[in-house]
Amino acid sequence: MKYRDRQGREYEQTTSQDSFLAAAYSSAMGRALMKFLGCPIFSKCARVILDSKFSVPFIFGFAEKNGIDMFDYEERMYRSFNDFFTRKIKPGRRFITKDKNLLVSPSDGKVTAYKITQSDTFIIKNAVYNTASLLRDSKLAKRYEGGYAVIIRLSVDDYHRYCYCADGVKSHNRKINGILHTVNPVVNNYLPVFKENSREYCMIRTEQFGDIIQMEVGALMVGRITNLHTEGGVKVTKGEEKGYFEFGGSTILLLLEKDKVKLCDDLLKNTREGFETKLLQGSVLGESLK
Structure with a gap:
């Protein structure tokens, strides 16, 4: 994997997990095994x-192996x-x-x-994604033609609680059941992961x-998504906790x-140069054009 901060x-960095997944998904037998492991x-x-x-007893070894600073x-x-x-993270450890x-x-x-094209698609490696199939709503997907898809991939060393990205009023949550492929980027060479994985999303109506x-996508092993507000018409604020992944x-x-x-x-x-950008919760992604 290639990253920039x-x-x-x-x-x-190529971890043992990266090498294993690349080998597994490059063969028909390996893909069949991983599909079985992704079953609910x-x-x-x-x-x-x-x-x-x-x-x-697994906690200490896991934290040490993945370089998790428990001071946070x-x-x-x-x-x-x-x-x-x-x-949960300590107050003040994310700005x-x-x-x-x-x-x-x-x-x-x-x-x-x-960039999302005028045909409602965007491409990650060899996988073509259509926003209508991603959302299971062709009318809603049309609203995002010519816009952007921003993908934030969490690995096991990251903080797995997440917040709202902006102030606004959220819609009800929509759940889409599926299987649980790994979200490791190597898999996009073989499978359209985000169209097959279990996921949940809402729309946040903002002024700016x-x-x-905002969609949460589950992943291999457990991948349980827990959102704190499932109903619609709720006013939310930027930085307010939205939920967490197991x-x-x-x-x-x-x-x-x-x-x-x-x-x-x-x-x-x-992204154009093949790098993922490493950042923390609260890092600025962009600014309003209004």
């Missing part, structure tokens, strides 16, 4: 284990591995600007940004940025309307 520093029944079994007290998080005893994975004209990242993660779709790498996807947001140049440049 906001200062332009470059990192290239497998994730339910994994959840039982990770919700139990017997998973507590609340100090307490964890009842299970998932209790640890959904831990959310109060400037209403700045759009922020709802989570930690690795970011890429893609138009109507934003164990597994996950993704948040933002759909932005045409001519509503000027995305930061580094996000677009890095």
Whole structure:
């Protein structure tokens, strides 16, 4: 994987997980195995284990292996591995600007940004995505022609609670059931992950940025999405907690309307050059064009 941070520093890292997934998805047998592992029944079994007290001994080794700085998080005893994975960060460890004209990242993660064509599509590696199939709503998808799709990929070392990216009024949540592929970028060479994975989204009606779709996508293993507000007509504020993911790498996807947001140049440049941009929750993604 190739990353850049906001200062332009470059990192290239291939983990054992990256190598395993590349090998698995490059063969028909491997893809069949990974499809089985992505079935909801497998994730339910994994959840039982990770919700139990017997998973507590895994926490220390996991944190150490993935370089998780526990100083950032609340100090307490964890009842299970998932209790640890959904831990809360200490106040002040993520900065959310109060400037209403700045759009922020709802989570930690690795970011890429893609233009949505007039035919409602955008391309990630070899996978072509159609916003109508992504949303399961062709009328709603038309609203985002010529806009942008911003993808924030969370890996296991990231903070897995997420917030609202802007002030506004949210719609009701829509859930789309599916399987749970890994969201590792290598898989986009073989499968349209975001069209097949379980996901949940709402629309946030804002004054500064138009109507934003904020979608949470589950991933391999557990990938459970827990949103705190499921009803519509709720006023929300930028930085307010929206929900959290349980164990597994996950993704948040933002759909932005045409001519509503000027995305930061580094996000677009890095994406064109094959890099993901590493950032933290609250980092600025763009500014209002109003």
